[in-house]
Amino acid sequence: MRTGAEYREALRDGRKVFVMGEGRVDDVTTHPATRAMVEQYAAWYDRHSDPAWTDILLTPANAAGNRVPWAFVPPRTSADAIAIGRAIQTTTFLSAGNITHTPLYGHLIALGVLTAAQTRDARPRHAANAMAYRDAIARTGRFLTFCGGAAVVGQRMRPDPKDRVAVKRVSETDKGMVVRGRLGMHTSPAFAEDVYVGALTGLEIDGHPAGFIVPVNAPGVTILCRAAATRDRDPNVSPLSSQYDELDGQMWLDDVFIPWERVFAVDPAPEAIPRWLRWHHLRGWLAKAEFTLGLALALTDAMGLKQNDSTVGYVVDLIAEVQMVRSCLTAAEHDPEFTPSGYCVPNHAHLAAGGISLFRARQLMSEILRIIPGSSLVVAPGGGDLDMPELAAGLEEVFGGGGYSARQRAALLRLAWDHVSSGLDGRESAFELHASGGMPGWRAWLRRSFGDYNSLANGVLKAIDLPMPAIDVAGIGTAPVAPRRTPPGG
Numbered sequence: 001m002r003t004g005a006e007y008r009e010a011l012r013d014g015r016k017v018f019v020m021g022e023g024r025v026d027d028v029t030t031h032p033a034t035r036a037m038v039e040q041y042a043a044w045y046d047r048h049s050d051p052a053w054t055d056i057l058l059t060p061a062n063a064a065g066n067r068v069p070w071a072f073v074p075p076r077t078s079a080d081a082i083a084i085g086r087a088i089q090t091t092t093f094l095s096a097g098n099i100t101h102t103p104l105y106g107h108l109i110a111l112g113v114l115t116a117a118q119t120r121d122a123r124p125r126h127a128a129n130a131m132a133y134r135d136a137i138a139r140t141g142r143f144l145t146f147c148g149g150a151a152v153v154g155q156r157m158r159p160d161p162k163d164r165v166a167v168k169r170v171s172e173t174d175k176g177m178v179v180r181g182r183l184g185m186h187t188s189p190a191f192a193e194d195v196y197v198g199a200l201t202g203l204e205i206d207g208h209p210a211g212f213i214v215p216v217n218a219p220g221v222t223i224l225c226r227a228a229a230t231r232d233r234d235p236n237v238s239p240l241s242s243q244y245d246e247l248d249g250q251m252w253l254d255d256v257f258i259p260w261e262r263v264f265a266v267d268p269a270p271e272a273i274p275r276w277l278r279w280h281h282l283r284g285w286l287a288k289a290e291f292t293l294g295l296a297l298a299l300t301d302a303m304g305l306k307q308n309d310s311t312v313g314y315v316v317d318l319i320a321e322v323q324m325v326r327s328c329l330t331a332a333e334h335d336p337e338f339t340p341s342g343y344c345v346p347n348h349a350h351l352a353a354g355g356i357s358l359f360r361a362r363q364l365m366s367e368i369l370r371i372i373p374g375s376s377l378v379v380a381p382g383g384g385d386l387d388m389p390e391l392a393a394g395l396e397e398v399f400g401g402g403g404y405s406a407r408q409r410a411a412l413l414r415l416a417w418d419h420v421s422s423g424l425d426g427r428e429s430a431f432e433l434h435a436s437g438g439m440p441g442w443r444a445w446l447r448r449s450f451g452d453y454n455s456l457a458n459g460v461l462k463a464i465d466l467p468m469p470a471i472d473v474a475g476i477g478t479a480p481v482a483p484r485r486t487p488p489g490g
């Protein structure tokens with residue numbers, strides 16, 4: 001595994017990055033809008049050589065006596081999926097669920113591209129190229145992120161339907177193709193090294209839907225990130241926002257050359273490439289939900305509410321939501337599916353049910369965390385306030401007591417505030433509502449992966465003492481899911 005220092009150095013690669021509200025960022029490793037996240041990603045790499053994390057992040061010793069990062073292991077068994085899931089969850093918990101894309105996520109993208117290329121009956125070089133790319137990721141630790149490739153609002157408004165696309169191929173040679181366009185928002189392009197652009201661009205290769213991989217520092221690439229989440233200058237006031245604002249951004253391509261080895265014929269089925277990504281998303285959501293529950297428990301103690309029945313009732317409501325998703329993930333990893341080439345995929349029938357459950361619960365969970373501490377959530381002071389001689393004694397009187405100093409109780413309250421009431425939380429909510437297709441996407445995956453349509457429908461007919469027609473409702477699951485929008489040109 002590369003070190004954090006090596007990753008940091010790799011980002012000084014001439015990339016052209018803008019952050020809204022900040023202008024051009026010459027060096028993402030030092031700029032105030034980006035450097036905290038670079039340090040988080042550097043820590044992600046370094047954690048792999050921290051003895052405290054060895055048993056969570058590394059495999060048992062292989063035949064050669066080496067332990068390798070689970071982050072870059074293609075799962076072949078249920079046990080592999082369980083171990084990778086645990087690595088995702090425990091590391092995502094550290095950021096309260098805010099770091100949603102890591103190099104491990106990038107490896108799952110590469111594995112999805114490989115599987116989609118293998119599934120598509122195109123020329124063998126596509127699968128071979130995808131395999132070579134996945135192997136390179138595992139060897140180097142290179143950080144890949146994902147952009148679906150759909151047209152953005154202005155592109156969808158163009159008069160000519162042919163122009164309602166994100167990217168067009170402007171030329172090609174025997175070495176590769178040149179593309180031009182502007183891709184919609186995706187997560188962490190300023191911190192990643194490569195972006196996979198999905199088949200929603202409408203591009204084709206050899207008559208098949210095409211995806212391609214573009215280096216962030218390739219000539220002609222511009223990254224335009226959203227504004228950083230609003231946060232206080234004092235990191236004690238914004239403990240999460242000041243560390244875990246994983247910027248999302250658009251990628252603009254001005255005549256960018258993509259070699260053919262990085263263009264893949266892929267299967268357009270909605271399950272194909274993101275199959276492992278949805279699992280990663282749900283693991284991340286559960287990490288956030290567990291962080292919420294942890295905060296609720298800590299606040300129940302800090303607010304002196306352990307014996308308060310209604311507070312305990314709220315905590316039990318949170319436990320029920322967390323435990324529901326834990327159970328769905330346990331089922332998905334213990335009862336997996338397998339790709340034709342033998343990779344293990346957490347079962348989407350269980351996974352999608354867990355995702356829908358958490359989608360429904362997340363507003364409730366945030367509200368409960370705002371209810372438990374009451375007004376203290378909003379009025380808790382920062383470190384600077386507590387240091388002011390005119391205020392220190394009064395604030396100690398107001399916020400101290402019951403085994404907590406004012407500083408301790410306020411720190412916990414600020415953490416909870418940043419978790420469920422800040423701009424960072426708003427971003428995280430928008431991410432969940434869009435990044436994996438939102439509720440419509442999760443409902444579609446459940447619909448397609450549920451297996452008991454006919455057996456249940458015909459099963460109930462046996463309770464009726466009449467000859468009944470045989471029912472065939474399996475088409476509910478197999479019918480193509482309606483596209484969210486009319487496809488390009490339609």
Ligand SMILES: Cc1cc2nc3c(=O)[nH]c(=O)nc-3n(C[C@H](O)[C@H](O)[C@H](O)COP(=O)(O)OP(=O)(O)OC[C@H]3O[C@@H](n4cnc5c(N)ncnc54)[C@H](O)[C@@H]3O)c2cc1C
Binds near residue numbers: 150184428
């Ligand atoms: C924080 C964040 C991070 C993201 N990260 C990634 C990422 O890493 N990779 C990635 O590929 N994508 C990512 N996305 C998703 C992507 O950026 C877009 O948000 C998504 O594709 C939706 O497109 P749009 O935002 O342009 O909305 P539009 O397509 O312009 O839609 C605007 C609104 O109209 C609704 N709408 C539009 N058409 C219909 C319709 N026919 N029926 C019902 N409702 C409709 C949409 O649901 C939405 O609410 C991310 C999004 C966010 C917010």
